[in-house]
Amino acid sequence: GQQLNQSPQSMFIQEGEDVSMNCTSSSIFNTWLWYKQDPGEGPVLLIALYKAGELTSNGRLTAQFGITRKDSFLNISASIPSDVGIYFCAAYSGAGSYQLTFGKGTKLSVIP
Amino acid sequence: DAGVIQSPRHEVTEMGQEVTLRCKPISGHNSLFWYRQTMMRGLELLIYFNNNVPIDDSGMPEDRFSAKMPNASFSTLKIQPSEPRDSAVYFCASRMDTRNYGYTFGSGTRLTVV
Numbered sequence: 008g009q010q011l012n013q014s015p016q017s018m019f020i021q022e023g024e025d026v027s028m029n030c031t032s033s034s035i036f037n038t039w040l041w042y043k044q045d046p047g048e049g050p051v052l053l054i055a056l057y058k059a060g061e062l063t064s065n066g067r068l069t070a071q072f073g074i075t076r077k078d079s080f081l082n083i084s085a086s087i088p089s090d091v092g093i094y095f096c097a098a099y100s101g102a103g104s105y106q107l108t109f110g111k112g113t114k115l116s117v118i119p
Numbered sequence: 120d121a122g123v124i125q126s127p128r129h130e131v132t133e134m135g136q137e138v139t140l141r142c143k144p145i146s147g148h149n150s151l152f153w154y155r156q157t158m159m160r161g162l163e164l165l166i167y168f169n170n171n172v173p174i175d176d177s178g179m180p181e182d183r184f185s186a187k188m189p190n191a192s193f194s195t196l197k198i199q200p201s202e203p204r205d206s207a208v209y210f211c212a213s214r215m216d217t218r219n220y221g222y223t224f225g226s227g228t229r230l231t232v233v
Contacts, residue, residue: 040221049123049210049224050162095162097221105150105169105214107222109162 009034013096013110020086021118028113029080030096038099039072039079040107045092053094054081086117121145123225125211131231137199140228142211143192152222153186153196154210162210168194169216201232 013030020026030039038057042050054065056072056079063070069082079098083090096110124143132138144151153165167175168188176186183202188194198205208229212222 042221047226047229049212049227052221052223055221105167105216106164106175111161 009036009100009108011096011098011108011110013113015113016111017114017116019116019118022086022088024086026083026086026090026115027080028094028115029078030098030110031078032098032108033077034100035076036098036100036108037076037104039070040097041068041070041079041081042095042097043092044095044112050095083115086115088117088119091115091117123211123213123223125209125225125228127228128226129229129231131233132201134202134232135200136232137197138201138205138230138232140196140209140211140230142194142196142225144194144211144213145215145223146192148213148215148223149191150214150216150222151188151194152212152214153194154212154224156208156210156227165196165209198230201230203232206230206232 011030011032040055041053043053044050054063054070059076060074061072067084071080093112093114095112097107126141149170151168155163165178166186171188186196208227210224210227212224214222
């Protein structure tokens with residue numbers, strides 16, 4: 008079945024550093040999403056991308072929908088302690104799709 | 120907007136007991152999803168409802184699991200009888216189908232079966 012390969016699995020960074028994580032697949036997707044999950048909570052949508060090549064920002068977060076439609080990345084600039092959590096990529100495969108495919112997540116730890 | 124509301128937040132039960140998890144989706148959302156999250160398997164889709172009708176239940180582990188959506192504002196996930204391997208965090212999520220928006224997740228129910 009369709010899989011999203013998310014990397015890295017975990018990261019330890021210093022406060023103030025920039026962060027980059029990505030998601031790749033052998034399948035084509037037409038919508039890419041990035042979620043963040045805080046401990047004890049459900050995933051929260053951060054950014055949605057709908058067109059190949061699209062680059063979208065949300066505050067310190069920037070995400071891009073890859074040209075091949077098989078990948079996406081998320082960057083976080085000037086990390087702060089509250090950025091700690093698990094970041095998931097997710098994607099829909101076609102128009103009218105209902106089922107999101109999720110990556111396994113990237114666990115981010117920020118050292119003050 | 121109160122978001123997706125799940126109850127209880129935590130449930131500890133003994134093996135063999137019946138467990139019922141509850142979900143109130145966001146008003147106006149016509150799709151509802153139940154997910155299970157574990158360290159080993161990540162987020163797994165259990166069942167998907169559209170306009171209160173179950174569309175895809177292929178992710179339901181076995182007959183011990185059942186889900187209902189009697190109206191647009193309420194859904195339940197029932198496990199009977201529960202087993203220790205059912206211990207996980209169960210999420211409900213909802214979506215409006217006008218576009219490929221992401222789901223809105225509830226805060227989850229952490230189930231522990233002892």
